[in-house]
Amino acid sequence: MKLLYFAWLKTKTGVAEEEVAPPPEVTTVAELLTWLQSRGPGHAEALSDLNALKVAVNQEYARPEDPVGPGDEVAFFPPVTGG
């Protein structure tokens, strides 16, 4: 599974991109977030405020209950500010 971080999530986690292999019981966006928070203090801080976070799975906006699996591209970023 490929993870991408943008804007301040990249700064806080310290990575722009990483490959991870979550355990098989991680099957939803919410479970992935919980699992990722245990990867280190940077991840824990960056991913703690779910209201400040948007998630995209395979480049589509996703909700906490949406499924994730091996081979997916999952991106984490703050609410967008373009235009």
Add this chain to the structure above:
Amino acid sequence: MIRVQEEDFDLGAELAKLTAGNAKVGGLAVFVGLVRDMAGAQDIGAMTLEHYPGMTEKMLTRVEAEANERWPLEASLIIHRVGRLEPGDQIVLVAAASAHREAAFEACQFLIDWLKTKAPFWKLEETGDGAKWVEARDSDDTATERWRAPKTGAAE
């Protein structure tokens, strides 16, 4: 058509090209976003626009397709810049051409409102206190929300 690019765009040339050869166009509405030199009370030296390559193009394509479904457009265009920009620089261009002005005006506003809440761009502002990620505004969500209901065509 949608484009994401670092380089500046020539507004006049882009608009001329958009409607060239199509005499069905009776109106062309355009919005151009520029970099301001202030954020609240703070001076902005410059800003850097980051985006999510791939998803950005996907979302812009979808926003444009949605506008074309809702209004009878003859042509439409979205150009969004990324990278480092300075005050006064052009950031974004959205344009909608139609036979009549109502469709052009409405579609143009729809394009920029939807883009602002759906396309994955983020602004990093350089201020006297260092670089700061711009926070999303609730008013942008409100602006998008009003387009949520499909157009009924009925008078309000």
